[in-house]
Amino acid sequence: xxxxxxxxxxxxxxxxxxxxxxARLLESADIVFYxxxxxxxxxxxxxxxxxxxxxxxxxxxxxxxxxxNKQLVDAAKKYATVVRLKGGDPMLFGRAQEEIDALxxxxxxxxxxPGITAALAxxxxxxxSLTRRGIARxxxxxxxxxxxxERESDWIATAVAADTAVIYMGAGEAEAIAQTLIARGxxxxxxVALIENASLASERQWLGRLEELAVISRALNGGPAIIVLGxxxxxxxxxxxxxxxxxxxxxxxxxx
Amino acid sequence: xxxxxxxxxxxxxxxxxxxxxxARLLESADIVFYxxxxxxxxxxxxxxxxxxxxxxxxxxxxxxxxxxNKQLVDAAKKYATVVRLKGGDPMLFGRAQEEIDALxxxxxxxxxxPGITAALAxxxxxxxSLTRRGIARxxxxxxxxxxxxERESDWIATAVAADTAVIYMGAGEAEAIAQTLIARGxxxxxxVALIENASLASERQWLGRLEELAVISRALNGGPAIIVLGxxxxxxxxxxxxxxxxxxxxxxxxxx
Numbered sequence: 143x144x145x146x147x148x149x150x151x152x153x154x155x156x157x158x159x160x161x162x163x164x165a166r167l168l169e170s171a172d173i174v175f176y177x178x179x180x181x182x183x184x185x186x187x188x189x190x191x192x193x194x195x196x197x198x199x200x201x202x203x204x205x206x207x208x209x210x211n212k213q214l215v216d217a218a219k220k221y222a223t224v225v226r227l228k229g230g231d232p233m234l235f236g237r238a239q240e241e242i243d244a245l246x247x248x249x250x251x252x253x254x255x256p257g258i259t260a261a262l263a264x265x266x267x268x269x270x271s272l273t274r275r276g277i278a279r280x281x282x283x284x285x286x287x288x289x290x291x292e293r294e295s296d297w298i299a300t301a302v303a304a305d306t307a308v309i310y311m312g313a314g315e316a317e318a319i320a321q322t323l324i325a326r327g328x329x330x331x332x333x334v335a336l337i338e339n340a341s342l343a344s345e346r347q348w349l350g351r352l353e354e355l356a357v358i359s360r361a362l363n364g365g366p367a368i369i370v371l372g373x374x375x376x377x378x379x380x381x382x383x384x385x386x387x388x389x390x391x392x393x394x395x396x397x398x
Numbered sequence: 399x400x401x402x403x404x405x406x407x408x409x410x411x412x413x414x415x416x417x418x419x420x421a422r423l424l425e426s427a428d429i430v431f432y433x434x435x436x437x438x439x440x441x442x443x444x445x446x447x448x449x450x451x452x453x454x455x456x457x458x459x460x461x462x463x464x465x466x467n468k469q470l471v472d473a474a475k476k477y478a479t480v481v482r483l484k485g486g487d488p489m490l491f492g493r494a495q496e497e498i499d500a501l502x503x504x505x506x507x508x509x510x511x512p513g514i515t516a517a518l519a520x521x522x523x524x525x526x527s528l529t530r531r532g533i534a535r536x537x538x539x540x541x542x543x544x545x546x547x548e549r550e551s552d553w554i555a556t557a558v559a560a561d562t563a564v565i566y567m568g569a570g571e572a573e574a575i576a577q578t579l580i581a582r583g584x585x586x587x588x589x590v591a592l593i594e595n596a597s598l599a600s601e602r603q604w605l606g607r608l609e610e611l612a613v614i615s616r617a618l619n620g621g622p623a624i625i626v627l628g629x630x631x632x633x634x635x636x637x638x639x640x641x642x643x644x645x646x647x648x649x650x651x652x653x654x
Contacts, residue, residue, distance in 0.1 A: 153417070159417050161418075161514065162418065163414040234529055253522075256410075256519050259518065262512040271488070271492065272489050275496070280557070282539075296559070297535050303555040304538055304556045
């Protein structure tokens with residue numbers, strides 16, 4: 143008897159940004175695999191499930207991924223409802239394809255439950271739409287790869303061309319990202335927002351200009367953070383950054 | 399006494415792809431404004447609310463938008479909890495900024511509740527991740543504007559540069575979109591998927607090549623549809639299109 147595996151988007155972190163489908167699946171799960179980005183409160187929604195931590199973050203560690211694939215296949219041979227809880231949406235920067243392919247190859251049924259991705263949670267918190275008539279008709283979600291420019295991973299061209307760009311998993315390389323984007327033609331004064339722990343009580347936001355991104359990023363506390371850039375932020379930056387965001391005000395004055 | 403307005407993402411259509419927060423807000427809403435893309439079942443989650451249809455789809459009709467803004471402001475002066483339910487995510491192609499700005503200008507508090515955007519629902523249904531290590535590190539969401547190429551709306555450059563491109567609200571212009579993208583450098587044999595009514599029981603999918611998009615799009619039934627293109631679809635297309643998708647098989651044979 144083979145169970146079914148659900149790759150479930152956990153959303154950005156806030157418990158109530160889970161979908162109804164995700165919550166129902168957690169309730170009926172026999173086993174739940176979760177990673178470092180999962181909110182511990184979410185696991186309480188799965189009172190009958192065996193809980194298995196899979197310690198991986200930001201998609202590093204290929205070995206870990208292979209092991210997770212194997213764990214999922216093994217679990218499906220033993221349990222009817224297997225939930226693989228993944229931060230954000232499974233299909234954006236979540237390495238879901240490797241899990242889907244491994245399960246499919248083993249003859250196991252897979253379903254994917256979409257989740258709220260961090261960019262949309264950040265946009266909601268900022269109250270700045272990622273698209274806007276007359277200003278932004280396209281938005282790109284990218285992961286940077288500093289120092290590598292082969293066509294397949296030319297995230298830079300996309301992040302320069304897009305009206306609005308959202309950079310996932312890049313805050314640790316903020317300085318190189320800003321330099322690279324400016325060198326390739328993005329204006330140094332492009333409005334930028336940095337959001338850490340989007341949707342959680344610990345969320346923090348900073349607003350500034352692309353050329354200041356490195357300085358702004360020093361204020362991060364090590365939580366997952368995303369960078370948003372584009373003219374959609376201009377009005378918000380001008381009107382509110384200096385009055386509402388003490389961390390940014392502090393950093394702004396230190397820029398001299 | 400001023401109420402608060404919640405711009406709530408309704409997700410792609412399936413009732414259980416609402417977030418827990420969205421469901422809770424509907425339950426407590428005094429008034430709900432909904433548009434043509436809303437699932438009627440969702441409105442049953444708001445038994446105590448006055449329901450107001452705002453007849454607009456695909457962001458056309460500026461006059462209608464101005465009127466909706468005014469309706470929201472007026473409602474907030476009368477009701478404590480005003481929900482503006484928007485298909486997908488409010489901050490992607492939803493004209494949310496115009497509503498946020500109008501409400502803010504009127505001194506009314508606004509919150510945004512993110513939702514599952516159609517691209518992620520389609521990706522989940524296809525079981526094809528929009529990103530994939532070694533193949534796709536960036537994805538763009540665009541709306542096309544056929545025949546207009548000014549910098550601010552050069553969706554084409556972004557859709558050509560992005561490893562994976564998702565085109566919203568473009569299925570009606572599939573032929574021009576395919577021609578334009580190919581003329582600007584996207585390979586004619588780029589794998590493409592067309593998904594109508596993502597997440598609903600009436601969902602349909604087609605897989606093919608970019609040069610065939612116009613032919614594929616003739617099978618649409620008039621529901622909201624999105625186009626996904628990029629190499630992430632290659633394996634899925636090769637393995638499964640001809641065996642699983644009768645509509646596509648039919649079209650494929652008619653291509654001659």
